[in-house]
Amino acid sequence: MQRSLSFEIFRYAAIFTFLALSLIPTIWMISMAFKPIAEWQASGADLTWWPENPTLDNFRFIFGESGSDLIVALERTAGRPILASLLAATFGTLIAMVAGTSAAYGLSRFGAGGNLPLALIQLRIFPPMAVMIPVMIMWAFLGLIDTWYGLALIYGIVTMPFSFWLMKTFFDDMPREIEDAALVEGCSRWRVFLKITLPMMRPALASSALFVFILNWSDYLIALLLTTRDWVTIPVYMASLSSSMTGQLYGAKAALGLIAAVPPVIMGIAIQKQLVRGLTFGALKE
Amino acid sequence: MTEIVMQNLGRDFGDFTALADMDLTIGSGEFVALLGPSGCGKSTTMNMIAGMLDPSHGEIRFDGRNMNGVPMAKRGVGFVFQNYAIFTHMTVRDNLAYGLRAQGVGRAETDRRVGDIAELLQLTPMLERKAAGLSVNILQRLAIGRSAVVEPAIFLLDEPLSNVDAAFRAVMRAELKSLQRQFRQTMVYVTHDQLEAMTMADRIAVMDHGKLLQVGTPLEVYNHPADTFVARFIGAPGMNLLRGTLRGGDTGHTVDLGAAGHCPVPTRQGGEVLFGFRPEQVHPDAAGPLQMTVATVERIGARTILHLAAGEHRAKAVLDSETPVPDQGEPFRFAVTPDDVRLFDPETERAI
Numbered sequence: 001m002q003r004s005l006s007f008e009i010f011r012y013a014a015i016f017t018f019l020a021l022s023l024i025p026t027i028w029m030i031s032m033a034f035k036p037i038a039e040w041q042a043s044g045a046d047l048t049w050w051p052e053n054p055t056l057d058n059f060r061f062i063f064g065e066s067g068s069d070l071i072v073a074l075e076r077t078a079g080r081p082i083l084a085s086l087l088a089a090t091f092g093t094l095i096a097m098v099a100g101t102s103a104a105y106g107l108s109r110f111g112a113g114g115n116l117p118l119a120l121i122q123l124r125i126f127p128p129m130a131v132m133i134p135v136m137i138m139w140a141f142l143g144l145i146d147t148w149y150g151l152a153l154i155y156g157i158v159t160m161p162f163s164f165w166l167m168k169t170f171f172d173d174m175p176r177e178i179e180d181a182a183l184v185e186g187c188s189r190w191r192v193f194l195k196i197t198l199p200m201m202r203p204a205l206a207s208s209a210l211f212v213f214i215l216n217w218s219d220y221l222i223a224l225l226l227t228t229r230d231w232v233t234i235p236v237y238m239a240s241l242s243s244s245m246t247g248q249l250y251g252a253k254a255a256l257g258l259i260a261a262v263p264p265v266i267m268g269i270a271i272q273k274q275l276v277r278g279l280t281f282g283a284l285k286e
Numbered sequence: 287m288t289e290i291v292m293q294n295l296g297r298d299f300g301d302f303t304a305l306a307d308m309d310l311t312i313g314s315g316e317f318v319a320l321l322g323p324s325g326c327g328k329s330t331t332m333n334m335i336a337g338m339l340d341p342s343h344g345e346i347r348f349d350g351r352n353m354n355g356v357p358m359a360k361r362g363v364g365f366v367f368q369n370y371a372i373f374t375h376m377t378v379r380d381n382l383a384y385g386l387r388a389q390g391v392g393r394a395e396t397d398r399r400v401g402d403i404a405e406l407l408q409l410t411p412m413l414e415r416k417a418a419g420l421s422v423n424i425l426q427r428l429a430i431g432r433s434a435v436v437e438p439a440i441f442l443l444d445e446p447l448s449n450v451d452a453a454f455r456a457v458m459r460a461e462l463k464s465l466q467r468q469f470r471q472t473m474v475y476v477t478h479d480q481l482e483a484m485t486m487a488d489r490i491a492v493m494d495h496g497k498l499l500q501v502g503t504p505l506e507v508y509n510h511p512a513d514t515f516v517a518r519f520i521g522a523p524g525m526n527l528l529r530g531t532l533r534g535g536d537t538g539h540t541v542d543l544g545a546a547g548h549c550p551v552p553t554r555q556g557g558e559v560l561f562g563f564r565p566e567q568v569h570p571d572a573a574g575p576l577q578m579t580v581a582t583v584e585r586i587g588a589r590t591i592l593h594l595a596a597g598e599h600r601a602k603a604v605l606d607s608e609t610p611v612p613d614q615g616e617p618f619r620f621a622v623t624p625d626d627v628r629l630f631d632p633e634t635e636r637a638i
Contacts (some may be wrong), residue, residue: 177371180338185385185436186359199375 032254033058040251058255062241073135078256080230081237086263088223088233089216092155096212097205099156100163105193108171109179128158133226139226146228154226155216162215163208170204173196206271214264234260288348288362288439288472290335295344297330305329306345306496314349317466317473319487321480321519327496328476332442335474337361348440361440364433364471368445369583370425374418374434378409379429381417385436403435406465423454434465441471447482459485480520484508492516510628514635517562517628523591526601528561530634541629545597547576551627559638562628565591568603570611574621580612594618 003011032040035051035058064077106112135154136145144150178200182192198205220235227236238256241249290312297305305327312318320328333339335346337358346353353361357358373381379400386396404410407427412420417428426446428628431443443462447455462485466473477483484504491501492515500512511517511525518524530541532551541549541561549561578585578594585591590611592603605611612618629638 107293175369175371177367177369178373180336181365181367181371181432182373182384182388184336184338184358184363184365185432186362186388188359191388196373200373202375 029254029257032250033258035251035254037246037251040254041246058251059250059259060094062252062256069262075240076229076237076260078234078237081232081234082259084148084231085217085233085235085260086152087144088155088231089213089263091149091152091161092216093209093213095152095156096159096163096216097209100208100212101167101205103160104164104167104171105197108168109176128221132222136225145226146231148231150192151226151231151233152221154222155219158222159212159215163212166208166211167201167204170208171203174200203274206274210264210267210271213267217260217264289350290440290472290474291347291350292331292335293345293347295331295334295346296342297327297334297339298342300519303496305334310491310498310501311462311486312472312474314472317463317468317475317488319475319477319484319490320482320493321477322493323519325479326493328478328493329444330496331493332444332474332476335440335630336363336365336442347356352378358533362438363440363442364436364438366429366433366443368448370429372417372420372425372428374416377414377416378404378420379413380433381432382409382413384432389436399435403431407431407461423450426454426458430462432463434469437469437471439471441466441469441473443473443475445477445478446475448479455482462486481522484520490520492519493508494519510637512564512637514562516559516631517630517635521564521566523565523602523604525562525564525628527630528599528601530559530561532559541627543576543596543599546578546599546601547596549575549622549624549627551624551629555638558632559633560630560635563622564628565604567622567626568592568601568622569623570605570607570609570618571621572619574595574619576621577606577617577619580604580614580616580618583611583614592618 019152031050034054034056036053036055037057039046039048039051039053062074062078064074064079093110103113139145139150139154142150144153174197179192179197182196183189187195219233220239223233223236224239232240234256238253238260241252241256243249290310292308292310293309295305296303297625299482308327308331310318320331322328328526328609330339334341337353337356337638340473341354343501357524373384376384382400382403383396386399391399400413401410401435404413407430409424409427409431412424417425419533420428426449430443430446446462447458450458459482462475466486475483475487487504489501489503490507492507494515500516507516507520511520514527517527528546530543532539532541534553538550539552540550542548543561578596578599580592581595583590585607586594588607590605590607590609592605592611594601594603603618630636631638
């Protein structure tokens with residue numbers, strides 16, 4: 001197909017604009033993470049794209065090592081918030097996936113719950129803020145404030161609707177005959193679910209889990225409200241990286257941001273094969 | 287080997303009656319085809335035999351034992367699905383062994399039986415391959431093998447050949463038939479393809495709109511259709527049905543077909559009738575009693591199909607390709623042997 005030159009120019013301009021919008025912040029973060037204080041604090045004309053004197057000072061700083069040029073006393077180091085985020089997001093994802101998948105299977109196969117599932121997304125219809133105040137009181141009553149499992153629990157509850165709806169569409173798309181074939185051979189329902197359905201759903205499980213994990217991993221609001229000291233998460237900790245003397249500690253934030261990007265990226269690469277393969281029930285003909 | 291008895295069997299989905307009052311006995315070791323168009327209730331019947339669906343009323347008995355409420359895992363049936371339902375995350379071997387393992391058959395015995403069935407169905411070279419990505423023809427054999435390996439007393443096949451290509455379908459028709467001769471299971475075969483039913487089945491059960499219309503051997507349903515639906519559905523092309531009036535006379539009865547002429551028939555009572563005859567039983571005859579105009583001529587190698595018209599009547603004739611045929615638009619005169627004529631009541635559509 002012959003396209004006019006102006007169309008081609010427009011096309012590439014659009015592509016580059018989009019790439020710039022999505023890539024420049026990332027590049028800027030990576031660059032800033034390796035800049036010494038003088039460079040990230042520089043204003044206006046002194047800013048450079050790449051660090052002129054690359055350093056790991058920012059990483060040393062957030063992990064509490066001395067030797068950095070920053071003369072700011074940190075209330076706490078990054079190790080604990082990273083652990084908090086990992087625990088809360090991982091277990092939150094686990095809760096959401098187990099509950100969401102079971103519920104989705106029940107509804108998809110047996111119509112369990114009738115009209116109930118609409119209620120499931122109501123937690124999402126409200127802005128999280130609206131329910132967070134009562135949740136705070138409940139969590140305080142249950143002694144779950146500032147604990148990683150308290151956070152994991154609310155993450156599981158809040159993201160369960162997502163895993164539920166994702167998994168439900170996947171289950172709806174999976175032909176019942178596959179399970180019937182196993183049932184007729186003399187398998188129990190549970191065995192069919194565990195040995196046939198779940199293994200065939202692996203790509204669906206992987207992509208839903210990644211989605212839910214990223215939601216949990218990047219939460220700020222809930223962690224801000226439900227943690228105070230011991231179990232603040234990376235986003236909350238990142239916001240606290242400022243000082244009255246130097247203002248926002250951009251270098252330290254960038255270093256932490258880079259660290260925070262690692263788990264989702266690793267997960268994404270690990271399940272890439274599943275994501276690419278997608279949901280292909282190769283052995284079925286319509 | 288099990289005898290299946292269906293008595294007064296029916297299934298409703300809300301207001302829709304998928305199957306109404308079916309009575310059918312399938313003998314032990316018999317190969318019965320449930321034949322009918324989409325939505326005729328044949329798959330519903332099959333699913334109830336397998337236990338995937340509970341009957342709304344009536345009962346199914348296997349060798350006299352009432353099966354209502356017995357879960358499908360306990361019925362001892364093999365089921366081959368239209369879309370094969372192969373476990374794509376497993377190897378061919380694991381697929382074949384699945385049923386045996388589920389029933390707790392020992393490892394050595396499982397290996398032996400999987401090996402045997404793989405040999406029989408020519409699956410041996412791909413035993414260790416993942417099922418995902420195998421060709422449709424292989425998946426089809428695998429689906430049959432997976433069900434056959436547990437040697438079920440009843441073997442149910444739901445349109446197993448509808449997705450494979452025509453050449454392979456012909457091969458599988460022969461293979462399925464020989465497989466059944468070998469194992470002597472009771473076989474129920476759902477299909478909408480009358481050719482499959484005619485070539486494989488011991489008996490055919492023709493269904494339409496949730497009703498069992500006729501049960502009989504392939505030749506019985508072909509030669510003596512119980513009603514106009516069976517007459518049209520069996521045979522390719524189906525039976526010609528022309529509306530006419532039966533009149534008595536001194537020399538016997540004739541059917542007055544208006545524009546197409548008059549045709550003598552064995553004596554029956556008078557009145558309005560549907561005059562039926564097989565396209566294959568049309569005999570070109572310059573002195574024949576019937577005449578219609580050739581609308582189109584279809585040549586399909588060994589045979590020639592004439593599409594005929596006369597007034598409101600439409601009919602087809604299948605002739606040997608050697609037989610000279612008139613050109614399009616020309617008149618075609620023919621005869622039908624009175625014994626080949628089937629008469630139907632135009633009101634009830636039943637055979638007279």
